[in-house]
Amino acid sequence: QVQLVESGGGLVQAGGSLRLSCAASGRTFSNYPVAWFRQAPGKERDFVASISWSGGDTDYADSMKGRFTISRDNAKNTVYLQMNSLKPEDTAVYYCAARGRSFSTARRSRLEYSYWGQGTQVTVSS
Numbered sequence: 001q002v003q004l005v006e007s008g009g010g011l012v013q014a015g016g017s018l019r020l021s022c023a024a025s026g027r028t029f030s031n032y033p034v035a036w037f038r039q040a041p042g043k044e045r046d047f048v049a050s051i052s053w054s055g056g057d058t059d060y061a062d063s064m065k066g067r068f069t070i071s072r073d074n075a076k077n078t079v080y081l082q083m084n085s086l087k088p089e090d091t092a093v094y095y096c097a098a099r100g101r102s103f104s105t106a107r108r109s110r111l112e113y114s115y116w117g118q119g120t121q122v123t124v125s126s
Helices: none
Strands: 002-007 010-013 018-026 034-039 045-051 058-060 068-073 078-083 092-099 113-116 120-125
Touching: 002 092, 002 113, 018 034, 018 092, 018 120, 034 078, 045 068, 045 078, 058 068, 078 092
Parallel strands: 010 120
Antiparallel strands: 002 018, 018 078, 034 045, 034 092, 045 058, 068 078, 092 113, 092 120
């Protein structure tokens, strides 16, 4: 089992920045690809970004490219999501998730992820 805990959310004005963290415990976290998803009220949980188990490959949803950066520090068992130039439409609960297969490829579908955190609220005011 892998336990994931997100932190770093909060209230920020449009144009501002936040850095989310996803701290892991349990099984060898560094073996798993990790992704961030977000869910706004009344909407589905959507893909935001993913990072390979090694950290060498990243992927972003189109609307996040150039604004968000995903990274990981396997020595600290932590994945980060740096969010810049935030917009009101970025308001959502942000979740990190880890695939359950070691050394597998990161995917965009939430169905591919076995372990989830509880989420952290990000609110961007206009």
